Amino acid sequence: MTFCGISCAQSRAAKQHATLSLVSDKSFLTPGTSQWIGLRFELEPGWHIYWTNPGDSGEPPKVTWQLSKGIQASDLRFPAPQRIADHGLTDYGYLGQVVLLSKLTVPASVTSTNADIAADVRYLVCREVCVPAKEHLAIAVPLEGNGKESAEVGMIRAAAANLPKPLPPGVHVSATLKSDNFVVTVTSKQGDFGVVSDFIPFDAQVIENSARPVIEHSKDMATMTLKKSEQLNQPVTALRGLLIAKAAYEVSIPVKGSKAPGKEGSSKKAVSTIQAPKSNKE
Numbered sequence: 001m002t003f004c005g006i007s008c009a010q011s012r013a014a015k016q017h018a019t020l021s022l023v024s025d026k027s028f029l030t031p032g033t034s035q036w037i038g039l040r041f042e043l044e045p046g047w048h049i050y051w052t053n054p055g056d057s058g059e060p061p062k063v064t065w066q067l068s069k070g071i072q073a074s075d076l077r078f079p080a081p082q083r084i085a086d087h088g089l090t091d092y093g094y095l096g097q098v099v100l101l102s103k104l105t106v107p108a109s110v111t112s113t114n115a116d117i118a119a120d121v122r123y124l125v126c127r128e129v130c131v132p133a134k135e136h137l138a139i140a141v142p143l144e145g146n147g148k149e150s151a152e153v154g155m156i157r158a159a160a161a162n163l164p165k166p167l168p169p170g171v172h173v174s175a176t177l178k179s180d181n182f183v184v185t186v187t188s189k190q191g192d193f194g195v196v197s198d199f200i201p202f203d204a205q206v207i208e209n210s211a212r213p214v215i216e217h218s219k220d221m222a223t224m225t226l227k228k229s230e231q232l233n234q235p236v237t238a239l240r241g242l243l244i245a246k247a248a249y250e251v252s253i254p255v256k257g258s259k260a261p262g263k264e265g266s267s268k269k270a271v272s273t274i275q276a277p278k279s280n281k282e
Contacts (some may be wrong), residue, residue, distance in 0.1 A: 002184035016046040018125045022137045023099065023152035028144040029115050030073075034043035036156050037073065037117060037136075038064060038099040048093045049126045051081035053202055053241075055209045056173040058130060061100065066138075066230065068115045069126035079162035080248030081200065085213075087128070090209040092200055099159035106143070113142045164248045168193065175239050175253040177228070182207065182239060184224040184253060194246025196222035201241040205231040 019042040026035055039061070041049055050058040065073040078100055081092040106115070118138035124130045168174070171188040186196050196215060201207050211227035226239075239253040 010069045015054060017044045017127070017131065018042065018049065018123070018133070020135050020137060022119060022139050022152050023155060024139075024141060025153045025156035026107070027148045027150045028142045029104065029106050031106050034103050036160060037102050037104050038152070038156050038159060039076070039102070039119065039121065040097070040099045040152075040155070041094065041123075042097050043095060043125065044127075046095075048084050048091065048095050048123050048124055049098070049123055051092040051200075052078055053092055053096070053200070053204055055091040055093070056094070058124050058126060059152045061121060063100075063102070063122075064120040065102070066116070066118040067069045067104075068110075068112065068117075070110050071115055071117075072105045074105075077103075077163055078103040079159050079242070080164055080242055083198070083200075083209075085210075086126075088210065089150060091126075092209070097155075097201055098154055099158055101156070101163070110143060113143055115143055117141060155239070162248070164242050164250045167243070167249045167251055167268075171249075173243065173251055173253045175255045177257040179257055180228050180230060181250060182226040182236075182255065184226065184239065184245065186222045186224065187220055189220050192246065196224060196245050198244035198245065199226060199239075199241055200244065200248075201239070203240055204227045206236060206239070 021040045023038040024036070025038075029035070029210050041061075043049065054058050054060060056112075062079070063076055063078070067073060071194065079094075079098060081094060081141055084091040084093050084095065104117070106225045118136065120134065121130070122134045124132050153181055168190060170190050171186065171193055173184060173186050175182050175184045177183075184199065195217065198209075199213055201209075205227055207230050208227040214225040216223045236255050239251070241251065242248045244250045254279075
């Protein structure tokens with residue numbers, strides 16, 4: 001008899017709330033090319049998983065690839081997340097369905113007729129409680145030269161279109177530390193840049209996640225005030241994160257006036273993410 005204890009029970013519980021699968025944009029892998037492979041999460045209503053910076057709690061999915069000899073996979077690429085409010089906390093993550101992407105590179109020297117693609121995935125799925133899980137996924141993909149599109153090509157393209165982009169030319173950003181706030185100024189005369197609506201940080205404990213940015217708009221300019229995290233105990237030379245407008249743009253904004261803050265603020269307790277109510281995580 002095999003006994004796997006609490007970890008198996010947690011994995012079974014997670015599978016009730018999240019369904020995972022591997023999806024590809026092509027029905028075949030073509031030697032000498034690169035193409036997307038996707039890790040698809042289908043989540044029950046109200047349940048979510050996390051972005052690279054999970055926010056006030058949680059952790060992002062992690063994957064270990066097992067691939068046929070010579071094939072390589074890039075690190076996971078995460079589409080832009082959304083804010084998820086839960087019991088006074090703010091997480092950055094995904095509801096409903098999301099596809100996390102990795103770029104597969106197939107060398108021209110591959111001579112086999114099939115490629116084995118497998119992934120060991122660890123993740124948290126949360127709704128008031130967080131359930132840790134691990135899952136093994138595997139598919140076999142023919143190696144041929146025609147590169148025929150798969151039935152999942154639409155969801156792959158949608159996920160790729162939602163990946164963060166470099167800041168376009170002609171858009172300028174700056175940041176200044178003023179007392180307990182970072183003030184970010186965005187100037188642009190590009191009509192297709194869109195209206196600045198949010199900033200999502202790459203780094204934890206830099207801004208208060210639950211304090212939404214205060215944004216003022218004028219012609220060709222937006223001024224965004226971000227509340228500094230009470231847990232911040234070192235100088236911030238740059239605000240790194242996603243500037244949200246028409247799309248999500250990766251930025252690293254030099255901060256003027258940043259000095260080592262005082263350490264008198266209270267420290268949050270370690271976050272527990274295993275079978276614990278999220279409202280009790282602080």
